[in-house]
Amino acid sequence: MTANKVQQQFRERLNEDELLNCMRCGFCLPSCPTYIESGYQETHSPRGRIALMKAVVDDMIELDDEVERSFNLCLGCRACEPVCPSGVKYGHLLEDVRDVIQQNKQHSLPIQTIRHTVFxxxxxxxxRLRKVTGLLGFYQRSGLQTITRKIGFLKLFPKSLVAMEKVLPQVPEMKKMKNRPEFLSSKGEKKKRVAFFSGCLMDTLFLDTNNATMKLxxxxxxxxxxxxxxxxxxALHGHSGEKEHAKQLAKQNIEAFENLQIDYIITNAGGCSGFLIEYDHLLKNExxxxxRAKAFTTKLKDISEILIDLQFHNTYELSLAEQTVTYQDSCHLKNVMKTTNSPRQLLQSIQGIHYQEMQDxxxxxxxxxIYNIVEAEMSMKILDSKMKNCLLTKATTIVTANPGCLLQMKLGVEREGLSHQIRVVHIADLLLEALNEQD
Incomplete structure (x- = not known):
């Protein structure tokens, strides 16, 4: 990287008002997982990272490996934003910083190839995503998975990937992934006309959850x-320094949804919805x-919100076998979409469950x-802390609202050796299960 060029781009891209709005009060510190798990290192806190950004802008420091490391170690969970008295949009600053870094970084050929392939x-x-997912399905169904586990082939891979392989859901058959509906009528009286954001991984690896969402x-x-x-x-592009490509995807989605004559656009993945809701910011310079992006974002609703609005939980008698349930917030669903009460209200409406709130x-x-892959050590420290709080609830069912959280919590259960005692489910799947239980 050329120091002068990077500094100039920091000056041009970073919102100086946001940098100056940070009062260094420290209200963000107790909310920051990397600050806590790093042993309270200031450079791994939101205010510390903002100070580093400002120092680069003011030519007080260069963007060296240590400074870049601080930015890379951030989860981007944005838990610092709701507690900030000044309302600093830290997430926007971080995305711009990562974008500047990636556009000026000379990656090795293997890394270039991986980034180009993924993004x-x-x-x-x-x-293409269906085909790749289909290969994973073949691996699971053909017996290769059993063989590779038995012969110890997986030991050649990093521990984080080996652990993740254990908790991946069963991949649907290719024909199910291809034969996707484009329109579904309501059951009974039509109350709303909505569009469903099906996503990429959600409509392949988590196809059953998408189907459950549409049935609800x-x-x-x-x-x-x-x-x-x-x-x-x-979202993956925007958080990983591929902002221009994220803009292209945003425009494609806006065009796909803008002339449908709908009341809402429904999402069921917190990570997706937290990025979709900020399309107007992403395209602020156009x-x-x-x-057009603003019109798109005003229609977004999480599945839990519309179910509450339409009194789904009062219309149907939801019931399950007796069990203790706890809920793990999706960071972006809570911190960006501001959806916290609806999932809990739905869970507490199910007869037969004892709802136990989890600390933090x-x-x-x-x-x-992909943080749990590229920053496995810090990710596992954070997960271990999360599991301590989870186990205190004595829950036998952990509910999430995001696919990444779902896999991570399943990984936590697996690491604790409790897969036979505790299950992790998406809220849509649990609600459909509770609805079907009455039949």
Whole structure:
């Protein structure tokens, strides 16, 4: 990286008002997982990172490996934002910093290849993602998974990847991933016409959860449009320094949803919704697109919110076998979408469950997209702390609202050796189970 060029881009890209709004009060510190798990190192806190950003802008320091490391170690959970008295949009600053770094970084050829494959050749293309997911399904169903585990082949891979392999869901058959609906009528009286954001991994690896979500919407009285032209939300790109490509994906999604004559756009993945809701900020420098993005964002609702609005929990008698349930907040669903009460209200409406709130349920679980792969050590420290609080609830069911959180919490249960005692489920799957129980 050229120091002068990076510094100039920091000055041009970072919002100086946001940098100056940070009062260094420290209210963010107890909310920051990396600050706590690093042994209270100031450079691994939100205010510390903002100070580093300001120091680079003011030419007081260079963006060396140590400074870059501080930015990379951040989860981007944005738990610092709700507690900030000045309302600093730390997440926006972090995205711009990472974008500047990546656009000026000379990656090795293998890293270049991986980034190009993931960000440009795979996630934006549903057919390719289906094929890759299909290969994983073949691995699971053909017996290869059993063989590789028995012969110890997986020991050649990093421990984090080996652990993740154990908790991956069973991949649906290819024909199920291909035959996706574009329209579903409501069950009974139509109350709303909605569009469903199906996502990329959600519509492949977590296909059953998407199907459960759409069934719940139908029972709630929603007519559903599922636009075929939609694509990846761009969150992975935006958080990883590929902002221009995230903008392309945002524009494609806006075009796919903007002429459908709908009341809402429904999401069921906190990580996706937290990025979708800020499309207007992402496209702030393109006035025409920003206006269209604003119209898009005003229609977004999480599945839990619309179910509460349409009184789904009061219309149907939801029941399950007796069990203790706790809820792990999705960081972006809580900190960006501001959705906290609806999931809990739905869970507490299910007969047969004892709902037990988890201490620090709103603290990050350490998943954060691909963070648990690229920053495995810190991720596992955060997960271990999360599991301590989880086990205190004595819950036999952990509920999440985001696929990354789901896998991370399953990994935590696996690491504790409690897979036979505790299950981890998406809230949509649990609600459909509770609805079906009455039949």
């Amino acid at each position: 440009k050749s795979l996630f934006p293309h549903k057919n 919407l139908q029972f709630a009285g929603c007519e559903i449009v599922i636009p075929k032209a939609q694509t990846c939300c761009g 006035p025409e697109w920003q206006k 349920a709103d603290h990050c679980c350490g998943s954060a997209g």
